[in-house]
Amino acid sequence: MKSNKPLTILGETVLPGESKTIDMEIAKMHNAAKLKIPVIIQRSKFDGPTVLFSAGIHGDEINGIEIVRQIITQKINKPKRGTIICIPIINMFGYINMSRQFPDGRDLNRVFPGRKKGSLASRFAYHILTEIMPHVDYAVDFHAGGASRFNAPQIRLIPGNEQLKEMASIFNAPFTLFSKNIAGSFRNSSQKLNVKMLLFEGGKSLDINDDVAQSGIEGVKRLLSFLGMLDPKHSVHFKETESIYINSSIWLRAKCSGMFHDHNKIGQFVRKGEVLATITDPFGKFERKVKAPNDGYVINANHSPIVYQGDAVYHISKSLYNESK
Ligand SMILES: [Zn+2]
Structure with a gap:
């Protein structure tokens, strides 16, 4: 757990009790317009863990973006203790083009940990991993099924990690899938930095599904409540049914x-x-x-x-x- 000290991210300092939106800028658009990726940081005065909610690593997975958007609009990201970082759209290039990939055709989720002087996607991955992830204790990265394939709301985690298993059981999505980390993925590189990251999959690309979004938001509230970070004004719905754990599929x-x-x-x-x-x-x-x-x-x-x-x-x-x- 990180101590309650000033937090310096992307060259800006956020004090305990402060909130700030920091625009991450990596490269300009081809029309020379600036491309900003908002990183929304909310800190409590009280010490606690740092949690990241991110989405849009695949620019067309709008449902994940919708979940993080709702976390912000419902003020779920105002922690009772600790720090909550929201990045609703990691791959802003893809979001603008309504496409999964970066403009150079690369899948951002396959180029981690990235290189400082690599391709655009690779530089971007490097930036997130070196600037943001060292501050993070827990993370949920939100995705949706690609190419018209609709996912029932599910958490994915690697097998054999008891801490992640506990996190997944608290999140309690309808389904929990054990799946190996993919080389080059955000999840794989984050784990090497000791970030406890769950991957949420729900719905399909270029679509917003309210039930899926709700499932993600309820899971987020259960997780924050467990970490002692959820403001008591938010009600938490603890489901009676346990997630269905899937070993192989x-x-x-x-x-x-x-x-x-x-x-x-x-x-x-x-x-x-x-x-x-x-x-x-x-x-x-x-x-x-x-x-x-x-x-x-x-x-x-x-x-x-x-x-x-x-x-x-x-x-x-x-x-x-x-x-x-
Ligand atoms: Zn995805």
């Missing part, structure tokens, strides 16, 4: 190309052989059923109206944490 791929008719089983438990969708041609000639390959929870569903053979259409749990113990 599989992607089901389309066996043929065509129009995709999803039967909306997202978040539900399905039995082996249950029909999840149909794929048809546009001329009324054929109709093929897409069936569940095993019993499990549907944690991601493709919402595209058109699919090609081999496209990932459903992500389904294969084994649950409790089953394997």
Whole structure:
């Protein structure tokens, strides 16, 4: 836990009890306009941990941005103790272009820890990691499914880390997935700096879903309450149901190309052989059923109206944490 001293981020000092928005500037736009990435810092007078809520590392994952926006507008980011840092949009270039990547085509979440003199994305990763993350104790990075793939609200964490497991159980999203860190990811590099980071996945890119946003916000309040940081004016909803922990999962791929008719089983438990969708041609000639390959929870569903053979259409749990113990 960091002590209650002046906090210097990006060359600016924030004292205990102060709040400040610091604009991170890395490179200008191609039209020479300045590109600012607001970093919103709220500090309590009282000592406590530093928590980061970030989103938009993929510029088209608007649902995550919406969650951090609501954390700010509802003043959940005004801590009773400690410090809360919000970065609603990390990849501002992508957000402007409504695209996942940086303008140079790179995925920011694959270039960490980055290099000072590397590509634009790499410089950016380096900046966040050296300027912001050394101050952070806990973090939640918000994402959404890419390319029309809708994720049921879920926390992702690496297996075998008891501290993260405890954090995830307090966050208590509908689903919790154990998944290995991806090389080059923000989460992987943050962990090496001893930041306890959860990754939230919910909804799909270029979309805002209120239920998913609510699920993220409620989890944030439970986590802040556990850390003794939530202002008592906010009510916390402690769910009676525990998150469903998923040890392994599989992607089901389309066996043929065509129009995709999803039967909306997202978040539900399905039995082996249950029909999840149909794929048809546009001329009324054929109709093929897409069936569940095993019993499990549907944690991601493709919402595209058109699919090609081999496209990932459903992500389904294969084994649950409790089953394997
Ligand atoms: Zn993402």
